[in-house]
Amino acid sequence: MEFRIERSVLTEAVVWAARSLPARSPVPVLGGLLLDAREGRLRISGFDYETSAAIEVEAETPVAGRVLVLGRRLLDICKVLPDATVVCALEGARFTVEGGGTRFGLSTLPTQEYPTLPELPATHGTVDAAEFADAVARVVIAAGRDDALPVLTGIGLRLADDGTMTLAASDRYRYAVVKVGWKPEAPAAGDGTVDIVVPGRRLTEISRSLAKSGTVRIGLSDSRTPGPSGTSTGGLIAFEGTGMRTTLRLLEGRLPRYDKLFALDAPTIAVTPREALADAVRRVAVVAEPNSPVRLGFSARGTVLLQAGYEDDIASQQLTATLTGAEDLAVAFNPAYLLEALNSFDAPHIRFELLGPGQRALLSGVPDEKDTSGGGTTTGEDHRHLLMSVRQLS
Structure with a gap:
């Protein structure tokens, strides 16, 4: 040789x-x-x-x-x-x-x-490589890191025959969902939708490596067999592009459903500039003790006051914001979780749907300045991020 x-x-x-x-x-x-x-x-x-x-x-x-x-x-x-x-x-x-x-x-x-590599499963569809890598990067931040709960370390892929691919990840404290278009080639059984969970860290590496491939072919094996709890075992997913191919064994189980979690009843809407808010969170969190929150006090006067720290070591910064549905509302978040969520968006403004302290908060991007009033229809449906706010504000 x-x-x-x-x-x-x-x-x-x-x-x-x-x-x-x-x-x-x-x-x-x-x-x-x-x-x-x-x-x-x-x-x-x-x-x-x-x-x-x-x-x-x-x-x-x-x-x-x-x-x-x-x-x-x-x-x-x-x-x-x-x-x-x-x-x-x-x-x-x-x-x-x-x-x-x-x-x-x-x-x-x-x-x-040396073991024989598995054969590539039949192609199920294709997706734009750059869009796929971007979507994976946006949701993986919410994936769990506890190997004792392997399904929560994964990224859920929902492949629908209507040309919609939904990527999702959750560690039980946050939940990220992104939707992208794809081109199905092989119809799925049943209602035409495939729900699988792929190892999150591996998928991130693969999607990043294939990002410049133009198009990624996705293959699914038909060797999955129902487990005792209705889950699937033994299945493979394959990704192929520009001379590169890889297969991953699917994780058993399913992620929790997000549709009911994302349906908030009469939330208060707050909208603020995204980059300015991320910078402010990064600044005030410098004085925050480990695991202590950053407080966001939204005011009907058109401001949001960020505060962190206790006793002598404190920090604060005020930004512009709009508030719809309440006079004033204060919530608090884990600063690392909030910052990762904000940085996963590209939109100039971020929209919060808030229920109150210790409850769910749904974040989505507001792409245009004219949409920052917070009223009207919900925007940013293709990318949403759910966070649990902290109950103790002081």
Whole structure:
């Protein structure tokens, strides 16, 4: 086996495939990357039974063959290689990497013990790569980080035959939902809608890597079988674009339904400039103790007063705001949660639908200056973020 390839191309390909490598594994071969060179192409793949990743790039392949090497060691080597053409070859049981006068030798792993990558499921539809990556980034901030509740660490994907893809995530204290368009190719069974939960961290990495691919093809396996509680097990989702492909095993279970949570009864509406509010939250939170809230006091006089801290260490800032449905209203939020929510929007103004202290608050973007009155129809339906306000304000 021998191939020649530019260092930058090799590094990007190894980085992509290495995303599937487990942090730790009792099975040594699962820490490996499989390199297969033939017919002017180099294919690099990794698989840990939960996630697979494969990428094909152009390379000179004078001697066809394949080799399995430790993936993270190969990645470290690629990062320090001089920027030059790299020559890789299998010499007996050693894999050599040489470029710019630098030479490395790597031990190899037994390829016969490496598991076969799963086949790509049939394409279910396509989505714009950049829009998909943007939507994933907006909702993943609300995903849980407690592995004891795996379904809450995931991102829910609802794929409807009407061309709407809904992405959602919740850690029980907040709930983010974003809708984007997509093009279904294969009709779903039943009512034409597929509801699945995908590992959030993995999906974020994948969508970011595919963001410049133009179009991402999404495949779903039909191997899901009903579990004892009505959930699905054993299913795979695949993403493919520009020579890159990856599969993820779906998480069992479903996220809580958000439609009833987002339906607030006669809320008070407040609208304020988004960037100015985010800057103010960042400033006043400097004096806040860990887990202490930032207080937002909305006034019918057209202002919102932000306050944080207790006793001698306090901070405050006043901004413009409009209020509809109440004389005055004060609520408080975890400053980190509020700041992440505000930064997930692009709109110049943010709209709060408020029920009061200790209750739900729904945030959405207001795209135009003329819509900042807070009255009329609800705006920002394609991106909404629910936060729980803090009951104790002092």
